[in-house]
Amino acid sequence: MSILFTNARLIDPECGETRGALLVEDGRIKAVIESGDLPQAEKVIDCRGKCLAPGIVDLGVKVSEPGERHKESFASAGRAAAAGGVTTIVTRPDTLPSIDTPETLEFVVRRAREDSPVRVLPMAALTKGREGREMTEIGFLRDAGAVAFTDCDRVVTDTKVFSRALAYARSLDALVMAHVQEPGLSKGAVVTSGKFASLRGLPGVSPMAERMALDRDIALLEMTGARYHADQITTARALPALERAKNNGLDITAGVSVHHLTLNELDVADYRSFSKLKPPLRAEEDRMAVGEALASGLIDILCSMHTPQDEESKRLPFEEAASGAVGLETLLPASMRLVHGGVIDLPGLFRALSLNPSRRLGLETGRLTAGAPADLVWFDPDAPFVLDRATLRSKSRNTPFDGARLEGKVLGTWVAGRSVTETC
Amino acid sequence: MTFRARHLLGIEPLHPTEITELLDTAQHYAELNRQGCAPRDVLAGLTQINMFFENSTRTQASFEIAGKRLGADVMNMAMQASSVKKGETLIDTALTLNAMRPDLLVVRHPNSGAVDLLAQKVNCSVLNAGDGRHEHPTQALLDGLTIRRAKGRLHRLSIAICGDIAHSRVARSNIMLLGKMENRIRLIAPPTLMPSGVAEFGVEVFDDMEEGLRDVDVVMMLRLQKERMDGGFIPSEREYFHRYGLDAAKLAHAKPDAIVMHPGPMNRGVEIDGTIADDINRSVIQEQVEMGVAVRMAAMDLLARNARAARTETGVMA
Numbered sequence: 001m002s003i004l005f006t007n008a009r010l011i012d013p014e015c016g017e018t019r020g021a022l023l024v025e026d027g028r029i030k031a032v033i034e035s036g037d038l039p040q041a042e043k044v045i046d047c048r049g050k051c052l053a054p055g056i057v058d059l060g061v062k063v064s065e066p067g068e069r070h071k072e073s074f075a076s077a078g079r080a081a082a083a084g085g086v087t088t089i090v091t092r093p094d095t096l097p098s099i100d101t102p103e104t105l106e107f108v109v110r111r112a113r114e115d116s117p118v119r120v121l122p123m124a125a126l127t128k129g130r131e132g133r134e135m136t137e138i139g140f141l142r143d144a145g146a147v148a149f150t151d152c153d154r155v156v157t158d159t160k161v162f163s164r165a166l167a168y169a170r171s172l173d174a175l176v177m178a179h180v181q182e183p184g185l186s187k188g189a190v191v192t193s194g195k196f197a198s199l200r201g202l203p204g205v206s207p208m209a210e211r212m213a214l215d216r217d218i219a220l221l222e223m224t225g226a227r228y229h230a231d232q233i234t235t236a237r238a239l240p241a242l243e244r245a246k247n248n249g250l251d252i253t254a255g256v257s258v259h260h261l262t263l264n265e266l267d268v269a270d271y272r273s274f275s276k277l278k279p280p281l282r283a284e285e286d287r288m289a290v291g292e293a294l295a296s297g298l299i300d301i302l303c304s305m306h307t308p309q310d311e312e313s314k315r316l317p318f319e320e321a322a323s324g325a326v327g328l329e330t331l332l333p334a335s336m337r338l339v340h341g342g343v344i345d346l347p348g349l350f351r352a353l354s355l356n357p358s359r360r361l362g363l364e365t366g367r368l369t370a371g372a373p374a375d376l377v378w379f380d381p382d383a384p385f386v387l388d389r390a391t392l393r394s395k396s397r398n399t400p401f402d403g404a405r406l407e408g409k410v411l412g413t414w415v416a417g418r419s420v421t422e423t424c
Numbered sequence: 425m426t427f428r429a430r431h432l433l434g435i436e437p438l439h440p441t442e443i444t445e446l447l448d449t450a451q452h453y454a455e456l457n458r459q460g461c462a463p464r465d466v467l468a469g470l471t472q473i474n475m476f477f478e479n480s481t482r483t484q485a486s487f488e489i490a491g492k493r494l495g496a497d498v499m500n501m502a503m504q505a506s507s508v509k510k511g512e513t514l515i516d517t518a519l520t521l522n523a524m525r526p527d528l529l530v531v532r533h534p535n536s537g538a539v540d541l542l543a544q545k546v547n548c549s550v551l552n553a554g555d556g557r558h559e560h561p562t563q564a565l566l567d568g569l570t571i572r573r574a575k576g577r578l579h580r581l582s583i584a585i586c587g588d589i590a591h592s593r594v595a596r597s598n599i600m601l602l603g604k605m606e607n608r609i610r611l612i613a614p615p616t617l618m619p620s621g622v623a624e625f626g627v628e629v630f631d632d633m634e635e636g637l638r639d640v641d642v643v644m645m646l647r648l649q650k651e652r653m654d655g656g657f658i659p660s661e662r663e664y665f666h667r668y669g670l671d672a673a674k675l676a677h678a679k680p681d682a683i684v685m686h687p688g689p690m691n692r693g694v695e696i697d698g699t700i701a702d703d704i705n706r707s708v709i710q711e712q713v714e715m716g717v718a719v720r721m722a723a724m725d726l727l728a729r730n731a732r733a734a735r736t737e738t739g740v741m742a
Contacts, residue, residue, distance in 0.1 A: 195621030199436075201536035201558030201593060204620055271537030315515055317535035319556070 001026065003417060004041035005378070011053035011346045012368040013355035022052060024374040027416035031370050047378055050411060053350045054366050055087025055118075055375035056331060057357040059255060060177070060231055061306040062324070063089070063120075065111055066104070067096025071396045072308035077328065078116030080393040082420040084329040085377030085410040086304075088119040088365060090357070093130070094152035100125035100136045102144040109145050117420040118413075119375070121361065123148045126165050126176060132156040135165040142174050147361045148229070150177035153278050153323075155213060157183050159220065166226035175360065177229045180213035180238070181205075181279055190319050191280045196265050202318060207235040207286060210279065214238045218245045221252060229360060230254040233299055234282050236289035243298055253360055255301035258334045259325055261291050263400060273314045273321035275400045277305075294352055295344040301360065302352035304331040308396030326394045330401050336381055336408035346381065374417035383409040428730055431543045431550040432723050434559035435600040443601060447569050447578070449722035450715065454569070457493070457718055466725050467496035470527040475517075476553070477503040477533040482688060482713065483553050483563075487530045490720035496528065514538060515545055522546040527731065528724055531555075536593075549727040551720075557593050563687055564597035566719040568605070570712045571642055574683050579606045584637050584678070586612040586668060587646030587695050588657075590619045594687045595646055599625060612636035614668065616657045633668050637677040645670055645686045648695050661694050671697040675706070683708050 005022040010032065012018065020034040023041060033039070058081065064071040081089050091108065093099035099108055105124055112120035124146035128134045138149060149169060155178070156162040169176050186205040191197045193204030214230060218241060221228050233242060233254040245252050259277055264284045267275045275281060282290075293299040307324025314321050327334075335353065338344045344352075350366075358366030365375045389402040412421045427442040435443070456462045472491040476484050484500065491498040503517070512520075514533070521529065522545065529550045531539045536556030543550040554560040572578040583602055589595040589611055602609050609627040611618065622629055630636030637643060648664065658664045670684065684700055684707045692698040701707050 193620035195624040198590075198619035198621050198625075199596070201556050201596060203557075206620070270540055312513070315513070315541075317514060317533065317538035317541055317556075319535045319537075 001043075001417065002030070002041040003043045003045060004038060005045050005047050005052055005376075006038060007049055008047035008052040008378070009050060010368055011051050011350050013054065013347050013351040014367060014369065016347045022368070024414075024417045027374055027418070029368065029370055029372050029374050032368065045412075050378060050380045051346065052376055052378050053346070054354040054368050054372070055377050055413060055415065056085050056353045057088040057090065057361070057363065057366055058086045058306065058328065058331065059090045059301055059303045059357045060092055061089040061304065061328065062092045062094060062308060064095060064308055066107060071310050072394055074112050074115040074120065076393060076395045077306070078118050078120070080326070080328040081118045082413045083393050083410060085332045085379060085413050086118060086328055087375035087377070087413060087415045088121060088363070089116075089328070090121045090123060090147060090361065092152050093123055093125040093150065098125045098130045099123070100128050100130070102137065102140045105141055105144045105146055118415050121145070121147045123150050123177065125149070126151050127156060127161065130154050132158055132161060135161070135168060138169055138174055139172055142172055148175040148177050150231070151179070153179045155179055155181060155183045159216070163220050163223055166220055166224040166228070170224055170226040173227065175227045175229060177231050178217055180210050180217060180230050180233065182209040182212040185209040185212065189280065190276060191268060192265050192282050194265070194283060196268070200268070200271065205280065207237055207282060210235045211238040211241055214241050218250065218252070221245065221250045225251070227251045228253075229301070232256050232260065232279060232305065233293070234260040234279050234290055235286045239289060239293050239298060246298070253300040253356070255303050256290055256294060256299050257303055257305035258327060258331050259305070259400060261287060261294065261302070262334050262337050263287075267400060268318070271318040272400070273316065273318055274325060274398050274402065276318060276321055276323050277325060278323040291338060291343045294338070295348055297351070300352065300356040302335060302349070303357070304328055308394055309398045310396055314398050324398070326392065326396055326399050328394065329392055330387065330399055330406070332377070332379060332410060333406040333408040334401060336406070339381065340407055374414055376414040377410060378412040379408060379410045381408050383407065385409060427726050430727070430730060430734065432561055432727060433540055433543060433550065433552045435561050435564050435597045435604070436559065438604070440604050443565070443568065443604060446565055446719070446722055446726065447572060449726060450565065450569050450719040453721040454715060454718035457714070462493040462721070464493070464495040467491060467494040467728055470496045470728060471525070472496040472498045472528040472530065472724070473521060473526045474498065474500045474530045475503050475521070475532070476501070477531070477538075478554070479504070480532055480553070483532065486713070486716045487551075487553060487720050490717050490724060491528070493717070494721055494725060496724070514542060518542045518545045522548065527728065549731055551723060551727070554593055557591055557596070559597045560593040561597050562716070562719050562723060563594050564601040565723070566712055566716040567598055567644065567685060567687070568601050569715045569719055570685065570708050571683070573711070573715070574708055575641060581641040582608045582610065582639060583642040583644060584610045584612055584640040585644045585646065586633060586636070586670070588617045588648050589613045589646065590617045591649050592646050598644065599627060603627075610636050610640060612668070614658060633674050634677045637674060640678045641682055643670060643675065643678055643682055643684045645684065645696050647687065647689065648691055665694055669693070669695055669697060670700055672700065675700060682706070685709065685712060688713070
């Protein structure tokens, strides 16, 4: 089977933007044609001058299987991903129970294969039960398909346990992803401290808690030499430490969620629990600094931190409401705010969305070059719409963008050259 | 601008003229209360439910007396002992009570924002009787009325608020109200009990009490809320009293005619010296309690009027 995409704005994260056509054969990109004669193909898709980019690799998606399938299943998450131009979801192990044994991991792999239209790569817990006491069977889990190890939003507080887990992971060349939030300082906090937190009477955490946790982890990396990814860097104060660590040659990368780049603490407004996130939304200065860090490449990966929560978990007083927001379907249109706002260009955006996560996980995806898998997203970067959360394909619809004006619509998604877009 | 709101959830959304209207109405009720002739028909036929998800004696009693004096049928629900224990959510509780068609719902809840959330789900008027660390609007109004009666005005005064400001909804509502009425506000607390971002509140901040009290007209003490503490905010009660407890020596830095206020219940010997609390020349603490009833009568009267007006309007529309 061959497909020819014609008349496209080709967004190549490595070489920049060009106009032309793209030939796909047997699930892989065969050629990028910038000029000259177009080859024959079984199917021709006219991209009508809109963008064609490598599909998004979303690092840190929560699919609530096993345990809370009413919140999100592999089928619903896969549909949401396809609708959002996400061709690979890298799942979190913070399910019920945690994914901390090869057996539970196999369950995830099997369920994903059966139900998800997009690629699913699972992560596994770093410690048993994500309790921070004993490391998991990192070797077995890696052999069973775990692409990274993380306790998700729980910080391994015992530095001895964490240093051993990092050292052991290093011996297997396994990637460890950590949440950076000093646990003592952030205990009980639901928003970022400051004037807004005080006016609303909500317990806040100083943005310094993020830098403190990052500083600790960097010291442990110097000790162990492990491969490390900070899940979300959301404050200006943490950036110099990250930069120093990179300059010192440590194997460290960092991510950020699109919510922290497009919203700030004021979006909590009158106790909107859909804006309750972990870490909490930050001040505007932090949001801007982190956006610049993404553009400069200091922050490597942009993700959705997709966290489905049902209405019952969110329709509570703010302090008691669950944290997290869904993001698979809004990741691309929300990210387009950064492009339209002049923070980053399209190739830069797709470095953060597709290329860098692929590189970090050692995947072939994320590129628009001959030989790469034909995981593609076709989208109109300028199409405006008002988001109605009722239209989301996720089983949970806890998005802070309900009613928001967004620009950027996905027109089609292909995984290994096969269309996964719903026919409507 | 007159007070047309359906709920009284906080001081933050109020305009100064609305505050003045509430205080004027309360002043009127304060006089009637003293004469013992409050009109029993103002809230006649209306049902007032007091829902307290957090222990309270004085505020609940004050709302109950206020409602009864104006002729409302008042019901108290101790929410800690009821359906909450059975796992019912706040919204379900609200919907259940709403179906019983009360007219006024007086709510206290330990979570900030919980009363706002509840107000979105019901048809009746909601009065916030304190939500977490957020707001306690009737307390700020009664403090404002007490100050206005003692000082003859509620503007261009220098007012110190001292104590556990970080955990205090009383402090937040008072900072809002006194700021809107154009007073100079001085906050006095150890840094551990000061809210974050306080420098952006448009207030002066002191950690030295004597300096903070210099030449103020009003000294507003706050309760040291031990039950709210995660632990370790202050070294000890005795050191706190030594540095931040109001005694004669510290009060001497205020203006000679400065008044002393406290929202109660007091911890004598922790934040306030007993002799000062009892000094009838300085302390207006008993008057605050008296004004509390008048303010709550006024708030419920005005909310009931607004609800009637809204019903008439929709009636005309239909």
